[in-house]
Amino acid sequence: MFIFMGGYRERFEEEVDRIGGVSAIARDMGVARNTIYNWMEKGNVPLNRLAALGGVMGMDVVYVVTGQHSGSSLSAEESEMLALYRAATLSGKMAAVGALQGAASAESKGIGGNQVVVKGDGNKVAGGGYHRYGDKKK
Structure with missing residues (x-):
């Protein structure tokens, strides 16, 4: 070559x-x-x-x-993530994939940022504002 x-x-x-x-x-x-x-x-x-x-x-x-692009240029963050993934145990890799899948799923559903969604009876959240679904009428 x-x-x-x-x-x-x-x-x-x-x-x-x-x-x-x-x-x-x-x-x-x-x-x-x-x-x-x-x-x-x-x-x-x-x-x-x-x-x-x-x-x-x-x-x-x-x-x-x-002088020829390799076609797989990664950003510094992507390279670091890949290096950490490669060095992780199997359970660590599974946890990382699960976290990314959960984040992608939540983002596609419009959940994220500082929004907290609470469902069910009697759920309480410590902290700022939240949406509460299923409130019983008194």
């Missing part, structure tokens, strides 16, 4: 901007901002750091190196 390295620095800078910018990357990777700027200027990112940028931060490393 032919790897076209021309434009590497430009593609690296483009991906840095896409995944959050120099300050965010430096903070999340625990390096100085000048380090990131040096990588952008010289185009010599250490392989372990390039892998971290792809695996945790969501950089499309294939695009940076070859």
